[in-house]
Amino acid sequence: MSPNQSSSFRAALKQELPAWVQAGIVNENAAQRLTSLYDLDNLRKESSSLLAAVIFTLGGLLLGGGIISFVAANWEMFPTLAKVVLLLVLLLAFHLTGYWLWHQKNWPRLGHALVFTGSLVFGANIGLMAQIFHVSGEWYGAFGAWALGSLVMAYAARSWITGLLSLVTAVTWFQGISHTHLSAWMVIVPLLMAALFLALAWLVRSRVLYVATYAGLTWMLCSLAAERYSSGKYVLATTIVGGFTAWAAGEFHRAKNLRPEFGNPTAALGILILGSSAYIWSFHWWWEFREWVSPAADAPSPTLYWTIPTILVALLGLALMVLMMQQVTHSGSRKLLVTGISLAAAILIICALVGGKNKGDMALLTISVNVAAFIIAAVAISIGVMDERRLAFWTGTLFTLLLILSRFLEYETSLLTKSAVFTLCGVTMIAAGIAYENHLRRKEVSA
Numbered sequence: 001m002s003p004n005q006s007s008s009f010r011a012a013l014k015q016e017l018p019a020w021v022q023a024g025i026v027n028e029n030a031a032q033r034l035t036s037l038y039d040l041d042n043l044r045k046e047s048s049s050l051l052a053a054v055i056f057t058l059g060g061l062l063l064g065g066g067i068i069s070f071v072a073a074n075w076e077m078f079p080t081l082a083k084v085v086l087l088l089v090l091l092l093a094f095h096l097t098g099y100w101l102w103h104q105k106n107w108p109r110l111g112h113a114l115v116f117t118g119s120l121v122f123g124a125n126i127g128l129m130a131q132i133f134h135v136s137g138e139w140y141g142a143f144g145a146w147a148l149g150s151l152v153m154a155y156a157a158r159s160w161i162t163g164l165l166s167l168v169t170a171v172t173w174f175q176g177i178s179h180t181h182l183s184a185w186m187v188i189v190p191l192l193m194a195a196l197f198l199a200l201a202w203l204v205r206s207r208v209l210y211v212a213t214y215a216g217l218t219w220m221l222c223s224l225a226a227e228r229y230s231s232g233k234y235v236l237a238t239t240i241v242g243g244f245t246a247w248a249a250g251e252f253h254r255a256k257n258l259r260p261e262f263g264n265p266t267a268a269l270g271i272l273i274l275g276s277s278a279y280i281w282s283f284h285w286w287w288e289f290r291e292w293v294s295p296a297a298d299a300p301s302p303t304l305y306w307t308i309p310t311i312l313v314a315l316l317g318l319a320l321m322v323l324m325m326q327q328v329t330h331s332g333s334r335k336l337l338v339t340g341i342s343l344a345a346a347i348l349i350i351c352a353l354v355g356g357k358n359k360g361d362m363a364l365l366t367i368s369v370n371v372a373a374f375i376i377a378a379v380a381i382s383i384g385v386m387d388e389r390r391l392a393f394w395t396g397t398l399f400t401l402l403l404i405l406s407r408f409l410e411y412e413t414s415l416l417t418k419s420a421v422f423t424l425c426g427v428t429m430i431a432a433g434i435a436y437e438n439h440l441r442r443k444e445v446s447a
Helices: 007-023 028-037 040-073 080-103 108-132 139-157 160-180 189-204 207-229 232-256 260-280 284-288 304-325 332-354 359-386 390-410 415-446
Strands: none
Touching (some): 040 080, 080 108, 080 139, 108 139, 108 160, 139 160, 139 189, 160 189, 160 207, 189 207, 189 304, 207 232, 207 304, 232 332, 260 332, 260 359, 260 390, 284 359, 304 332, 332 359, 359 390, 390 415
16 A cells, blocks of 8 residues: 555545446556555455554543542542552553553453553552652652653554653653753753654654654753743744644655655645744744843753753754655646745844844844745645645635735734725635636646
Protein backbone atom coordinates (compact mmCIF):
# COMPACT_ATOMS: atom_id res chain seq x y z
CA MET A 1 0.00 0.00 0.00
CA SER A 2 1.23 3.49 -0.79
CA PRO A 3 1.78 5.30 2.50
CA ASN A 4 0.91 8.59 0.89
CA GLN A 5 -2.72 7.64 0.39
CA SER A 6 -5.34 8.22 3.06
CA SER A 7 -8.06 5.81 4.07
CA SER A 8 -10.67 8.09 2.45
CA PHE A 9 -8.84 7.89 -0.90
CA ARG A 10 -8.63 4.11 -0.68
CA ALA A 11 -12.30 3.85 0.27
CA ALA A 12 -13.28 6.02 -2.70
CA LEU A 13 -11.06 3.97 -5.03
CA LYS A 14 -12.58 0.71 -3.83
CA GLN A 15 -16.07 2.08 -4.43
CA GLU A 16 -15.27 3.31 -7.95
CA LEU A 17 -13.26 0.32 -9.23
CA PRO A 18 -16.25 -1.89 -10.10
CA ALA A 19 -17.81 0.93 -12.14
CA TRP A 20 -14.50 1.52 -13.93
CA VAL A 21 -14.24 -2.16 -14.84
CA GLN A 22 -17.85 -2.22 -16.08
CA ALA A 23 -17.27 0.92 -18.17
CA GLY A 24 -14.09 -0.51 -19.65
CA ILE A 25 -11.82 2.17 -18.17
CA VAL A 26 -9.66 -0.53 -16.57
CA ASN A 27 -9.61 -4.28 -17.11
CA GLU A 28 -9.88 -6.96 -14.44
CA ASN A 29 -6.13 -7.43 -14.26
CA ALA A 30 -5.51 -3.70 -13.65
CA ALA A 31 -8.28 -3.63 -11.04
CA GLN A 32 -6.65 -6.52 -9.18
CA ARG A 33 -3.28 -4.79 -9.29
CA LEU A 34 -4.80 -1.59 -7.86
CA THR A 35 -6.57 -3.61 -5.18
CA SER A 36 -3.27 -5.23 -4.21
CA LEU A 37 -1.25 -2.01 -4.43
CA TYR A 38 -3.57 -0.06 -2.13
CA ASP A 39 -4.51 -3.06 0.01
CA LEU A 40 -8.20 -2.41 -0.60
CA ASP A 41 -9.31 -5.80 0.70
CA ASN A 42 -8.18 -4.84 4.20
CA LEU A 43 -10.17 -1.60 4.35
CA ARG A 44 -13.13 -3.14 6.16
CA LYS A 45 -10.80 -4.94 8.55
CA GLU A 46 -8.86 -1.75 9.28
CA SER A 47 -12.03 0.21 9.93
CA SER A 48 -13.38 -2.50 12.22
CA SER A 49 -10.04 -2.72 14.02
CA LEU A 50 -9.97 1.01 14.66
CA LEU A 51 -13.53 0.94 15.99
CA ALA A 52 -12.67 -2.04 18.19
CA ALA A 53 -9.58 -0.25 19.54
CA VAL A 54 -11.66 2.81 20.44
CA ILE A 55 -14.34 0.68 22.11
CA PHE A 56 -11.79 -1.36 24.06
CA THR A 57 -9.96 1.76 25.22
CA LEU A 58 -13.13 3.48 26.38
CA GLY A 59 -14.27 0.28 28.04
CA GLY A 60 -10.95 -0.03 29.83
CA LEU A 61 -11.22 3.56 31.04
CA LEU A 62 -14.70 2.95 32.41
CA LEU A 63 -13.64 -0.34 34.00
CA GLY A 64 -10.63 1.28 35.65
CA GLY A 65 -12.72 4.20 36.85
CA GLY A 66 -15.34 1.85 38.27
CA ILE A 67 -12.83 -0.25 40.16
CA ILE A 68 -10.97 2.77 41.54
CA SER A 69 -14.26 4.36 42.60
CA PHE A 70 -15.26 1.15 44.37
CA VAL A 71 -11.92 1.03 46.19
CA ALA A 72 -12.22 4.70 47.16
CA ALA A 73 -15.74 4.18 48.48
CA ASN A 74 -14.52 1.44 50.83
CA TRP A 75 -11.06 2.89 51.44
CA GLU A 76 -11.41 3.43 55.18
CA MET A 77 -12.54 -0.16 55.74
CA PHE A 78 -9.22 -1.66 54.66
CA PRO A 79 -6.14 -1.90 56.91
CA THR A 80 -2.86 -0.51 55.60
CA LEU A 81 -1.45 -3.84 54.42
CA ALA A 82 -4.69 -4.69 52.62
CA LYS A 83 -4.65 -1.31 50.87
CA VAL A 84 -1.11 -1.83 49.59
CA VAL A 85 -1.83 -5.38 48.43
CA LEU A 86 -5.08 -4.34 46.76
CA LEU A 87 -3.41 -1.53 44.81
CA LEU A 88 -0.58 -3.77 43.65
CA VAL A 89 -2.98 -6.56 42.66
CA LEU A 90 -5.09 -4.16 40.60
CA LEU A 91 -2.01 -2.81 38.83
CA LEU A 92 -0.61 -6.25 38.03
CA ALA A 93 -4.04 -7.58 37.05
CA PHE A 94 -4.50 -5.01 34.30
CA HIS A 95 -0.96 -5.32 32.94
CA LEU A 96 -0.71 -9.12 33.09
CA THR A 97 -4.20 -9.62 31.67
CA GLY A 98 -3.36 -7.21 28.86
CA TYR A 99 -0.16 -9.10 28.03
CA TRP A 100 -1.95 -12.45 28.21
CA LEU A 101 -4.69 -11.34 25.84
CA TRP A 102 -2.14 -9.79 23.51
CA HIS A 103 0.35 -12.69 23.29
CA GLN A 104 -1.65 -15.79 24.16
CA LYS A 105 -5.16 -15.07 22.89
CA ASN A 106 -4.35 -12.90 19.87
CA TRP A 107 -6.41 -9.95 21.13
CA PRO A 108 -3.79 -7.18 20.74
CA ARG A 109 -6.20 -4.23 20.81
CA LEU A 110 -7.97 -5.38 23.94
CA GLY A 111 -4.60 -6.18 25.46
CA HIS A 112 -3.25 -2.70 24.67
CA ALA A 113 -6.41 -1.13 26.09
CA LEU A 114 -5.94 -2.97 29.39
CA VAL A 115 -2.24 -2.03 29.50
CA PHE A 116 -3.24 1.60 29.01
CA THR A 117 -5.83 1.27 31.77
CA GLY A 118 -3.14 -0.26 33.96
CA SER A 119 -0.98 2.81 33.37
CA LEU A 120 -3.87 5.02 34.51
CA VAL A 121 -4.26 2.84 37.60
CA PHE A 122 -0.53 3.22 38.20
CA GLY A 123 -0.98 7.00 38.36
CA ALA A 124 -3.84 6.62 40.83
CA ASN A 125 -1.74 4.20 42.90
CA ILE A 126 1.03 6.78 43.26
CA GLY A 127 -1.35 9.23 44.89
CA LEU A 128 -3.00 6.59 47.05
CA MET A 129 0.32 5.14 48.22
CA ALA A 130 1.47 8.62 49.19
CA GLN A 131 -1.73 9.02 51.20
CA ILE A 132 -1.29 5.66 52.94
CA PHE A 133 2.27 6.35 54.08
CA HIS A 134 1.76 10.11 54.54
CA VAL A 135 4.39 11.01 51.94
CA SER A 136 4.45 14.72 51.17
CA GLY A 137 6.20 16.64 48.45
CA GLU A 138 5.75 18.79 45.39
CA TRP A 139 2.69 17.94 43.32
CA TYR A 140 4.68 17.45 40.13
CA GLY A 141 6.79 14.66 41.63
CA ALA A 142 3.91 12.22 41.23
CA PHE A 143 3.62 13.14 37.55
CA GLY A 144 7.32 12.43 37.06
CA ALA A 145 7.00 8.93 38.50
CA TRP A 146 3.81 8.36 36.52
CA ALA A 147 5.50 9.47 33.29
CA LEU A 148 8.49 7.18 33.82
CA GLY A 149 6.39 4.12 34.60
CA SER A 150 4.05 4.75 31.68
CA LEU A 151 6.97 5.22 29.29
CA VAL A 152 8.43 1.85 30.27
CA MET A 153 5.06 0.20 29.65
CA ALA A 154 4.62 2.06 26.35
CA TYR A 155 7.92 0.66 25.04
CA ALA A 156 7.21 -2.80 26.41
CA ALA A 157 3.71 -2.98 24.93
CA ARG A 158 4.46 -0.93 21.80
CA SER A 159 1.45 1.18 22.77
CA TRP A 160 1.12 4.66 21.28
CA ILE A 161 -1.74 5.68 23.55
CA THR A 162 0.24 4.72 26.66
CA GLY A 163 3.12 6.70 25.18
CA LEU A 164 0.79 9.68 24.75
CA LEU A 165 -0.22 9.39 28.41
CA SER A 166 3.45 9.32 29.38
CA LEU A 167 4.16 12.38 27.22
CA VAL A 168 1.36 14.42 28.80
CA THR A 169 2.44 13.52 32.33
CA ALA A 170 6.11 14.17 31.50
CA VAL A 171 5.36 17.64 30.13
CA THR A 172 3.24 18.35 33.21
CA TRP A 173 6.13 17.29 35.44
CA PHE A 174 8.55 19.52 33.54
CA GLN A 175 6.17 22.45 33.75
CA GLY A 176 6.02 22.08 37.52
CA ILE A 177 9.70 21.54 38.20
CA SER A 178 10.79 24.33 35.85
CA HIS A 179 8.54 26.73 37.76
CA THR A 180 9.80 25.82 41.23
CA HIS A 181 13.27 24.31 40.88
CA LEU A 182 14.92 25.68 37.76
CA SER A 183 18.44 24.28 37.61
CA ALA A 184 21.26 23.90 35.12
CA TRP A 185 20.68 20.24 34.24
CA MET A 186 17.19 21.00 33.00
CA VAL A 187 18.46 22.38 29.69
CA ILE A 188 18.92 18.82 28.40
CA VAL A 189 15.59 17.48 29.67
CA PRO A 190 13.37 18.71 26.77
CA LEU A 191 15.79 17.28 24.20
CA LEU A 192 16.12 13.96 26.02
CA MET A 193 12.37 13.60 26.41
CA ALA A 194 11.75 14.50 22.77
CA ALA A 195 14.28 11.89 21.64
CA LEU A 196 12.62 9.16 23.74
CA PHE A 197 9.10 9.91 22.55
CA LEU A 198 10.06 10.44 18.89
CA ALA A 199 11.84 7.09 18.95
CA LEU A 200 8.72 5.44 20.39
CA ALA A 201 6.50 7.10 17.79
CA TRP A 202 8.85 5.94 15.05
CA LEU A 203 8.86 2.40 16.47
CA VAL A 204 5.06 2.09 16.63
CA ARG A 205 4.47 4.29 13.53
CA SER A 206 2.12 6.59 15.44
CA ARG A 207 1.38 9.92 13.77
CA VAL A 208 -0.51 11.15 16.83
CA LEU A 209 2.40 10.53 19.20
CA TYR A 210 4.91 11.93 16.69
CA VAL A 211 3.03 15.19 16.25
CA ALA A 212 2.26 15.45 19.98
CA THR A 213 5.97 15.11 20.78
CA TYR A 214 6.83 18.18 18.69
CA ALA A 215 4.03 20.08 20.40
CA GLY A 216 5.32 18.95 23.81
CA LEU A 217 8.89 19.93 22.94
CA THR A 218 7.75 23.40 21.93
CA TRP A 219 5.78 23.76 25.17
CA MET A 220 8.77 22.72 27.31
CA LEU A 221 11.13 25.12 25.54
CA CYS A 222 8.63 27.93 26.06
CA SER A 223 8.36 27.03 29.76
CA LEU A 224 12.13 27.23 30.05
CA ALA A 225 12.18 30.64 28.36
CA ALA A 226 9.30 32.00 30.43
CA GLU A 227 10.75 30.91 33.77
CA ARG A 228 14.30 32.02 32.97
CA TYR A 229 13.71 35.40 31.35
CA SER A 230 10.20 36.49 32.44
CA SER A 231 9.70 38.03 29.01
CA GLY A 232 7.08 37.34 26.38
CA LYS A 233 9.41 38.07 23.49
CA TYR A 234 11.68 35.14 24.37
CA VAL A 235 8.62 32.91 24.62
CA LEU A 236 7.58 34.10 21.16
CA ALA A 237 11.03 33.39 19.71
CA THR A 238 11.07 29.92 21.24
CA THR A 239 7.56 29.17 19.96
CA ILE A 240 8.59 30.15 16.45
CA VAL A 241 11.64 27.89 16.64
CA GLY A 242 9.45 24.95 17.71
CA GLY A 243 6.87 25.60 15.00
CA PHE A 244 9.50 26.05 12.28
CA THR A 245 11.24 22.80 13.23
CA ALA A 246 7.97 20.87 13.29
CA TRP A 247 7.08 22.23 9.84
CA ALA A 248 10.57 21.43 8.49
CA ALA A 249 10.35 17.89 9.88
CA GLY A 250 6.99 17.36 8.18
CA GLU A 251 8.22 18.63 4.83
CA PHE A 252 11.37 16.53 5.20
CA HIS A 253 9.28 13.38 5.58
CA ARG A 254 7.28 14.32 2.50
CA ALA A 255 10.28 15.24 0.36
CA LYS A 256 12.40 12.22 1.31
CA ASN A 257 9.44 9.80 1.29
CA LEU A 258 10.69 8.63 4.70
CA ARG A 259 7.73 7.61 6.84
CA PRO A 260 5.65 9.98 4.67
CA GLU A 261 2.58 9.38 6.83
CA PHE A 262 4.28 11.66 9.38
CA GLY A 263 4.66 14.46 6.83
CA ASN A 264 1.31 16.22 6.49
CA PRO A 265 0.24 16.24 10.16
CA THR A 266 3.66 17.37 11.41
CA ALA A 267 3.95 20.12 8.81
CA ALA A 268 0.37 21.19 9.62
CA LEU A 269 1.29 21.43 13.32
CA GLY A 270 4.24 23.65 12.44
CA ILE A 271 2.15 25.99 10.33
CA LEU A 272 -0.51 26.06 13.06
CA ILE A 273 2.07 27.09 15.68
CA LEU A 274 3.59 29.73 13.40
CA GLY A 275 0.23 31.11 12.32
CA SER A 276 -1.17 31.23 15.86
CA SER A 277 1.92 33.00 17.19
CA ALA A 278 1.87 35.49 14.33
CA TYR A 279 -1.81 36.23 14.90
CA ILE A 280 -1.45 36.76 18.66
CA TRP A 281 1.48 39.12 18.21
CA SER A 282 -0.08 40.97 15.27
CA PHE A 283 -1.97 43.22 17.73
CA HIS A 284 -0.08 46.44 18.37
CA TRP A 285 -0.81 46.54 22.10
CA TRP A 286 1.45 43.54 22.73
CA TRP A 287 4.42 45.64 21.70
CA GLU A 288 3.27 48.57 23.85
CA PHE A 289 2.92 46.40 26.95
CA ARG A 290 6.39 46.87 28.36
CA GLU A 291 5.98 44.37 31.20
CA TRP A 292 5.42 41.66 28.60
CA VAL A 293 7.93 42.60 25.94
CA SER A 294 10.76 43.60 28.29
CA PRO A 295 12.25 41.23 30.87
CA ALA A 296 11.33 41.81 34.50
CA ALA A 297 13.66 44.00 36.53
CA ASP A 298 14.96 41.06 38.57
CA ALA A 299 15.19 38.66 35.61
CA PRO A 300 18.71 37.50 34.67
CA SER A 301 20.23 38.64 31.41
CA PRO A 302 19.83 36.27 28.46
CA THR A 303 22.74 33.83 28.29
CA LEU A 304 23.79 31.25 25.74
CA TYR A 305 23.70 28.57 28.41
CA TRP A 306 19.94 28.61 28.86
CA THR A 307 19.22 28.97 25.15
CA ILE A 308 21.22 25.86 24.17
CA PRO A 309 18.18 23.55 23.69
CA THR A 310 16.32 26.18 21.66
CA ILE A 311 19.42 26.82 19.53
CA LEU A 312 19.88 23.09 18.94
CA VAL A 313 16.23 22.70 17.93
CA ALA A 314 16.61 25.68 15.57
CA LEU A 315 19.72 24.11 14.02
CA LEU A 316 17.80 20.86 13.57
CA GLY A 317 15.05 22.75 11.77
CA LEU A 318 17.56 24.47 9.49
CA ALA A 319 19.32 21.17 8.75
CA LEU A 320 16.00 19.51 7.86
CA MET A 321 15.11 22.46 5.63
CA VAL A 322 18.43 22.22 3.76
CA LEU A 323 18.04 18.47 3.26
CA MET A 324 14.47 18.93 2.13
CA MET A 325 15.40 21.73 -0.28
CA GLN A 326 17.73 19.32 -2.07
CA GLN A 327 14.68 17.26 -2.98
CA VAL A 328 12.45 20.10 -4.17
CA THR A 329 14.91 21.92 -6.43
CA HIS A 330 12.95 20.62 -9.45
CA SER A 331 9.73 22.20 -8.20
CA GLY A 332 9.71 25.98 -8.37
CA SER A 333 6.34 26.23 -6.64
CA ARG A 334 7.43 24.04 -3.71
CA LYS A 335 10.64 26.04 -3.34
CA LEU A 336 8.56 29.21 -3.22
CA LEU A 337 6.46 27.78 -0.38
CA VAL A 338 9.54 26.71 1.56
CA THR A 339 11.02 30.17 1.10
CA GLY A 340 7.76 31.76 2.28
CA ILE A 341 7.59 29.83 5.55
CA SER A 342 11.29 30.35 6.21
CA LEU A 343 10.93 34.09 5.59
CA ALA A 344 7.88 34.35 7.85
CA ALA A 345 9.66 32.47 10.66
CA ALA A 346 12.77 34.66 10.29
CA ILE A 347 10.68 37.86 10.46
CA LEU A 348 8.91 36.68 13.61
CA ILE A 349 12.13 35.68 15.38
CA ILE A 350 13.85 38.95 14.49
CA CYS A 351 10.86 40.93 15.75
CA ALA A 352 10.84 38.98 19.01
CA LEU A 353 14.54 39.39 19.67
CA VAL A 354 14.76 43.06 18.66
CA GLY A 355 11.71 44.31 20.61
CA GLY A 356 10.64 47.92 20.57
CA LYS A 357 11.85 50.92 22.52
CA ASN A 358 9.78 53.70 20.99
CA LYS A 359 6.52 54.16 19.05
CA GLY A 360 8.28 54.03 15.70
CA ASP A 361 9.87 50.68 16.51
CA MET A 362 6.58 49.31 17.82
CA ALA A 363 4.75 50.33 14.65
CA LEU A 364 7.42 48.70 12.47
CA LEU A 365 7.32 45.52 14.55
CA THR A 366 3.52 45.36 14.32
CA ILE A 367 3.63 45.78 10.54
CA SER A 368 6.38 43.17 10.20
CA VAL A 369 4.48 40.57 12.23
CA ASN A 370 1.36 41.18 10.13
CA VAL A 371 3.40 40.70 6.96
CA ALA A 372 4.68 37.37 8.33
CA ALA A 373 1.12 36.33 9.20
CA PHE A 374 -0.14 37.10 5.68
CA ILE A 375 2.80 35.15 4.21
CA ILE A 376 1.78 32.10 6.28
CA ALA A 377 -1.82 32.48 5.10
CA ALA A 378 -0.65 32.71 1.49
CA VAL A 379 1.43 29.55 1.91
CA ALA A 380 -1.59 27.66 3.26
CA ILE A 381 -3.72 28.81 0.33
CA SER A 382 -0.98 27.83 -2.13
CA ILE A 383 -0.68 24.37 -0.60
CA GLY A 384 -4.43 23.97 -0.97
CA VAL A 385 -4.25 24.87 -4.66
CA MET A 386 -1.12 22.92 -5.59
CA ASP A 387 -1.87 19.77 -3.59
CA GLU A 388 -5.66 20.05 -4.12
CA ARG A 389 -6.27 20.03 -0.37
CA ARG A 390 -9.47 21.87 0.48
CA LEU A 391 -8.70 22.03 4.20
CA ALA A 392 -5.42 23.87 3.60
CA PHE A 393 -7.03 26.27 1.13
CA TRP A 394 -9.94 27.18 3.38
CA THR A 395 -7.71 27.43 6.46
CA GLY A 396 -5.49 29.93 4.67
CA THR A 397 -8.49 31.83 3.34
CA LEU A 398 -10.15 32.05 6.76
CA PHE A 399 -6.85 33.06 8.36
CA THR A 400 -6.51 35.89 5.84
CA LEU A 401 -10.06 37.00 6.57
CA LEU A 402 -9.40 36.83 10.33
CA LEU A 403 -6.30 39.00 9.99
CA ILE A 404 -8.15 41.61 7.94
CA LEU A 405 -11.11 41.75 10.30
CA SER A 406 -8.85 41.86 13.37
CA ARG A 407 -6.90 44.83 12.02
CA PHE A 408 -10.15 46.44 11.01
CA LEU A 409 -11.70 46.07 14.47
CA GLU A 410 -8.45 46.93 16.27
CA TYR A 411 -8.31 50.47 14.91
CA GLU A 412 -11.00 53.14 15.02
CA THR A 413 -12.86 53.54 11.71
CA SER A 414 -16.23 54.87 10.59
CA LEU A 415 -19.27 52.65 10.19
CA LEU A 416 -19.31 53.27 6.43
CA THR A 417 -15.72 52.06 6.21
CA LYS A 418 -16.61 49.02 8.29
CA SER A 419 -19.52 48.29 5.97
CA ALA A 420 -17.31 48.54 2.91
CA VAL A 421 -14.61 46.29 4.37
CA PHE A 422 -17.05 43.63 5.56
CA THR A 423 -18.79 43.60 2.17
CA LEU A 424 -15.49 43.42 0.30
CA CYS A 425 -14.22 40.57 2.48
CA GLY A 426 -17.43 38.63 2.02
CA VAL A 427 -17.48 39.04 -1.75
CA THR A 428 -13.76 38.21 -2.01
CA MET A 429 -14.16 35.05 0.04
CA ILE A 430 -17.13 33.83 -1.99
CA ALA A 431 -15.27 34.59 -5.23
CA ALA A 432 -12.18 32.73 -3.98
CA GLY A 433 -14.29 29.73 -3.04
CA ILE A 434 -16.00 29.64 -6.43
CA ALA A 435 -12.66 29.96 -8.25
CA TYR A 436 -11.12 27.18 -6.18
CA GLU A 437 -14.02 24.77 -6.62
CA ASN A 438 -14.02 25.45 -10.38
CA HIS A 439 -10.28 24.76 -10.42
CA LEU A 440 -10.81 21.38 -8.73
CA ARG A 441 -13.64 20.50 -11.12
CA ARG A 442 -11.50 21.32 -14.16
CA LYS A 443 -8.74 19.12 -12.76
CA GLU A 444 -11.19 16.27 -12.21
CA VAL A 445 -12.53 16.57 -15.78
CA SER A 446 -9.06 16.74 -17.36
CA ALA A 447 -7.95 13.73 -15.31
